[in-house]
Amino acid sequence: MESVFEIIAEPNRRAILSLLVSSQQSVGEIERQLHMSQPAVSKHLRVLRDAGFVESTVDAQRRLYRLKPEPLKEMDAWLAQFRRFWSAHVDALERHLDRMGRDMDQKTPAKPKTKEKTTRPKPRA
Amino acid sequence: MESVFEIIAEPNRRAILSLLVSSQQSVGEIERQLHMSQPAVSKHLRVLRDAGFVESTVDAQRRLYRLKPEPLKEMDAWLAQFRRFWSAHVDALERHLDRMGRDMDQKTPAKPKTKEKTTRPKPRA
DNA sequence: ACTTTATATGCCTTGACAAGTATATGCTTT
DNA sequence: AAAGCATATACTTGTCAAGGCATATAAAGT
Numbered sequence: 001m002e003s004v005f006e007i008i009a010e011p012n013r014r015a016i017l018s019l020l021v022s023s024q025q026s027v028g029e030i031e032r033q034l035h036m037s038q039p040a041v042s043k044h045l046r047v048l049r050d051a052g053f054v055e056s057t058v059d060a061q062r063r064l065y066r067l068k069p070e071p072l073k074e075m076d077a078w079l080a081q082f083r084r085f086w087s088a089h090v091d092a093l094e095r096h097l098d099r100m101g102r103d104m105d106q107k108t109p110a111k112p113k114t115k116e117k118t119t120r121p122k123p124r125a
Numbered sequence: 126m127e128s129v130f131e132i133i134a135e136p137n138r139r140a141i142l143s144l145l146v147s148s149q150q151s152v153g154e155i156e157r158q159l160h161m162s163q164p165a166v167s168k169h170l171r172v173l174r175d176a177g178f179v180e181s182t183v184d185a186q187r188r189l190y191r192l193k194p195e196p197l198k199e200m201d202a203w204l205a206q207f208r209r210f211w212s213a214h215v216d217a218l219e220r221h222l223d224r225m226g227r228d229m230d231q232k233t234p235a236k237p238k239t240k241e242k243t244t245r246p247k248p249r250a
Numbered sequence: 251a252c253t254t255t256a257t258a259t260g261c262c263t264t265g266a267c268a269a270g271t272a273t274a275t276g277c278t279t280t
Numbered sequence: 281a282a283a284g285c286a287t288a289t290a291c292t293t294g295t296c297a298a299g300g301c302a303t304a305t306a307a308a309g310t
Contacts, residue, residue: 001297009134010298014203021206027257040299042258061256061307069211076204078139079197081146086194126267135268152287165269167288186277186286 004071005078007051012036013044017053017067024057024066129196130203132176137161138169142178142192149182149191 001007008014015034019025025033031041045065048054053071057064126132133139140159144150150158156166170190173179178196182189 003134003136005130005139006134009128009131011128012298014130018206021210028255037300038257039259039301043298046258063257067207067210069207072204072207073211075200076208079201079204081143082192082194082197083201085146085192086198137268153285162270163287164271164289168268171288183277188287 001047004051004074007047007053007071008075010044010047012040013048016041016044016048020054020065020067024064026059026062026064028062030065126172126176129176129199132172132178132196133200135169135172137165138173141166141169141173145179145190145192149189151184151187151189153187155190 008017012034016030019030019033027038027041027045030036030045031038034041045054045056049056049065051071052068054065055068057066133142137159141155144155144158152163152166152170155161155170156163159166170179170181174181174190176196177193179190180193182191
């Protein structure tokens, strides 16, 4: 499980990170708020720590976990390459798709040899 | 494989998306540039399309795939909750950790009952 | 010293998914 | 119509990770 992206693919791990945004938390606190078993929480925290998403601090028998920014910034950096694209093309693209959608409703009389036809994805739950 | 994050957890899928940033590509073109088998490419494209990351267009026997912005924006939205955090705290946090690191080198004479001790993560390859 | 509280870890089972191979589908050219 | 090219899909197999349960470790309280 090398990459930053595989780490945050796990929903519980994302939940933990979201929790830690507000403030640092102990394992037990996380366990209760997210309704997961203590070993599960510990294991996820282990993964997150090894990947640099969090760091821990010993307070008596507890360990307090808090966020570290680096890996999140790394994700942001990857996303950056697309940002240019989506901010530029969203509305133009949507208009284009709208027109294609309407064209498909008609019986498409004669296909002019090499004209393109758009396939729509099925909606996700 | 519901969430956007699980989709982009796959390295080849990320590679495909990065390829498509420049321009739309046919399956065969992707296959060659990424050195993967044709079925592999088709399968990943299927996943990406069902998740709304790409859309396809028929051009004779080829299918041209291009990016769609929505899911990427969704990721960006999730990341947003941390942005506040990392831009505010990076330098302060790093100074803090630097001092902790230096403190640990000394023999830590007497633990004052409830003083916290930082654990560092192991570096990733 | 013993018990309780807090967290980590080891083992095991189960499920998901990626890749390979083979084959199906469909358009094109001759 | 036949052959060929481009892409999709079905089936099988190997890998890996998540969760449960039990247990280890360690600090606190009595």
